Amino acid sequence: MSRLLLAALCLPSVAVAQQTVIEINQANFRPMPLAIAAPMAQDDAAKKAAAEFDSALLYDFSACGLFQVLDRKGYLADPKEGVTAGSIAFNRWSDIGAESLVKTQLSADGDTVRADLRLFAVGAGREELKVSDSAPAGNVRRLAHKLANAVYRFYTRETGPFETRIAYSRKSAQGRDIYVADWDGKNAQRITNEGVNVLPALLPGGVAFTSYRQKKPFLFVSRGGGEPTLLLARGSMVTGAAFSPDGKKLAVSVSEGENAEIYVANADGSDAKKVTDTRFFLNTSPTWSPDSKKLAFVSNRAGTPQIYVMGADGSGVKRLTFQGNYNTTPAWSPRGDVIAFTARDERNAFDLFTINVETGKIVRLTQDAKNNEEPAFSPSGRLILFTSTRTGTRQLHVMTADGNNQVALPTDKGDFATPDWAE
């Protein structure tokens, strides 16, 4: 039928009557080319804050995976160009391939820095968004995160990741300590300062972690940065705490003799119930599905560590991974479709993969960049935080959930491990 229609349209005798129609589906989605002009400081006090503000803004847009931030070395516009649509030579910005342009102005009033951000559509030559906010001079990074979030929300209608928190364990002189920081690793707050503290799990207003502070490694919680208190003590070791997305439950792995079992308790640690029972085998690293009804975890019941899925009450256990012989540290995407995990491949390299929960299809996210481990999804599920030894030491990195745009967090060198990410 379509052939006949096309034939009729193509013949000169009838083509005068109608227009041929071509249908094109499935766009090539790619990051938006974005130019970010250097902030314009109105006074000396604002100039001092400008560098820090600029660095945070550039990192936010570069690392979030939605934008391709264009290199300032290639900018053609006059650096003193104004910040209103009428004063901007948009052709200079379109000449470098920019589709959007961000311009910011900073001014200081005493100890407070005010920032005005304007977003322009370069092709249309018009202002799309104007947002303003202020913050103490010592906190301009958070001011930048707030404004970057406004731009992110303008495009995606989602809350951006820039004001979220991450937690990680970092090697110290005496052992390992737990830190909670902004999404870029800055403003890091040390939660512990003694012994070995590992496997942090963020919860609203606090962080839980496994600590050896009472000799046996049990689960502790620190709320509001305060002194850690015991949350769950059971068996010989409690590890891998994961709070359910609805905030009601807590899943952990409890070591008992030769085996380790998954327990589900209330979020305050009470009423812990064993949901796996495989004598002589290990069941560890639980992670919740977004609806808080299922758990994915690691078990070696088939001989090698593999990822399994079951109901939160332990029912309907199903093996998910069949490729590779060492699959660990699962993290269930808040979108629900995939589980990210660490696997050791046939070259003995540790890399990150995702497995589709429905189809079982495995996709590799990292490759040929030393060891990449311990994935943690952003609250929106768009990004993955992970550790990588690609720069020599084990550093925190972030990438999109499909493995693109892998960027190191701007932290100093150190040995970072087992990150978590939450609102």
Add this chain to the structure above:
Amino acid sequence: MEAQASSYSLLRPRPSGLLPFVLLSIVGHVLLTAGGLALSWVFAGPKVDLEQKPIKASLVRLGKKRDEKLLPRKEEPPPPPPPRAAEVPVPAPAPPDKAVKIPSKDAKPEKPVDAKKTLFDAFSKAGRQEELEGDPEGDPNGDSAVQEGERYFGLLKSVVQRNYDVSDTIPEAERRTLKAEVALYIGAGGELIDVKLSKPSGNDLFDSAVVGAVKKASPFAPPPPHLAESLKKQGVAIVFRATN
């Protein structure tokens, strides 16, 4: 007698006429060599950089399929196909109406032509409809123009699709419903005369992306002659959807 013998002796020096020729030959060779060197210096090719690292190439063969029990390697996007110029079909030279036979040695002489019978045959053929061979569902007027048109529009589609880049910032839920239509007008040389957003999607980013896809894809291959006029005046509509 002795004097005669000594005059024939090989040991006796005697004047030779060869010396000028030998000298001339040496001078000639020197000049030729110098000329050759000068010419090679004048017409010398590009200087060879002996410090440059050699390019190592190795032949590889396709291996066996990856073991399904192994974890996958990262999927690299295949390189985009090189842009192809429009395939303008060159008509093959028509075979001669009647090939001339080369008589072989054993060939029998042709029968003499019966002029009367030939005349009756001609009348007979003119009187009946000749039976055509081909596709029973084919176009009686021929469909080469249609095929050429299909080929051209297929080419147009692939070249625009290649440039159909849309910003990742568009929310995934919104992508499913995004649809826009543009009308583009193409000149006889394949140049883009105009592109209009005839049915906008309502999303500025998507709308500018579809217009941009057409602009980036131009200039196009020159259209086949039978489409040139319609592509210039009526244009062609392209309906873009963000997802499948």
